[in-house]
Amino acid sequence: MSHLLRKPNQVQQNDVTVVHQLMTQDTELEYVGFKMIDLKANGRHEEVLIDQECCIVALTGKITVTEGKHVFEGIGTRQSVFEKRPTDSVFVSGGKSFTIEAVTNATVALCYAPALMPLQTRWIKAEDVGVEHRGKYQNKRMVHNILPDNDPSASSLLVVEVYTEGGNFSSYPPHKHDQDRLPDESFLEETYYHEIEPHAGFLFQRVYTDDRSLDETMAVEHRDVVIVPAGYHPVGVPDGYTSYYLNVMAGPRRIWKFHNDPDHEWILDRK
Numbered sequence: 001m002s003h004l005l006r007k008p009n010q011v012q013q014n015d016v017t018v019v020h021q022l023m024t025q026d027t028e029l030e031y032v033g034f035k036m037i038d039l040k041a042n043g044r045h046e047e048v049l050i051d052q053e054c055c056i057v058a059l060t061g062k063i064t065v066t067e068g069k070h071v072f073e074g075i076g077t078r079q080s081v082f083e084k085r086p087t088d089s090v091f092v093s094g095g096k097s098f099t100i101e102a103v104t105n106a107t108v109a110l111c112y113a114p115a116l117m118p119l120q121t122r123w124i125k126a127e128d129v130g131v132e133h134r135g136k137y138q139n140k141r142m143v144h145n146i147l148p149d150n151d152p153s154a155s156s157l158l159v160v161e162v163y164t165e166g167g168n169f170s171s172y173p174p175h176k177h178d179q180d181r182l183p184d185e186s187f188l189e190e191t192y193y194h195e196i197e198p199h200a201g202f203l204f205q206r207v208y209t210d211d212r213s214l215d216e217t218m219a220v221e222h223r224d225v226v227i228v229p230a231g232y233h234p235v236g237v238p239d240g241y242t243s244y245y246l247n248v249m250a251g252p253r254r255i256w257k258f259h260n261d262p263d264h265e266w267i268l269d270r271k
């Protein structure tokens with residue numbers, strides 16, 4: 001199995017199951033950290049942030065998030081990500097602590113990147129999440145911009161959700177962001193947390209560089225994570241299945257400036 005593909009774990013402690021724990025010490029990434037936790041109703045998870053900022057995404061179910069005097073009660077908007085509506089998130093800056101209490105059974109993503117400055121804790125309301133439809137033909141996808149680069153709430157973290165219907169490709173034509181050479185390209189590491197409906201499905205994700213020193217094509221299943229330290233990273237979804245993924249990106253500069261693979265960029269110009 002590729003070292004970039006991580007299967008879900010089931011490390012359970014009381015009412016909290018850690019499905020993924022991919023902090024920088026667990027991967028080859030320097031900037032991006034990611035955890036996925038399942039909580040039973042009334043389950044509680046707490047964390048102290050030191051030099052990292054965190055975006056807490058209420059993936060499914062309802063949770064209460066507390067940071068100091070800030071209490072965001074019963075947030076979260078969906079039972080399944082495949083309801084395809086935006087959800088609530090909370091951004092917490094470095095040097096702060098937070099607790100998550102599950103009001104109902106819930107799944108929560110914790111997205112981390114280096115905290116470069118102290119910032120306000122912020123509830124990113126579902127209604128404020130920008131919904132974007134990208135692409136044409138078999139390259140259509142829907143994007144929820146939870147923490148895009150034009151939102152100054154975070155110092156280095158970027159978070160986005162993407163839906164791709166069966167028979168379509170996303171993160172396509174293949175693009176990369178692995179060179180710090182702005183204004184043409186930014187360096188951003190990335191993680192992909194995947195869900196697939198129906199859950200028995202699979203999809204394909206390739207991660208490759210121009211010189212093919214990195215070239216991995218993975219069969220990805222429900223709840224797998226793919227780590228993208230560098231390179232192009234397209235996703236193809238088989239007919240009959242719907243793909244959801246949550247991307248976390250971070251690097252030295254908080255700008256998403258990608259570079260398309262010149263061999264495949266022509267698909268954008270079709271009439």
Ligand SMILES: O=C(O)C[C@@H](O)[C@H](O)C(=O)CO
Nearest residue numbers: 134141160162170171172247
């Ligand atoms: O537009 C898409 O297909 C989604 C991708 O841009 C995805 O968020 C990504 O690859 C970010 O670099």
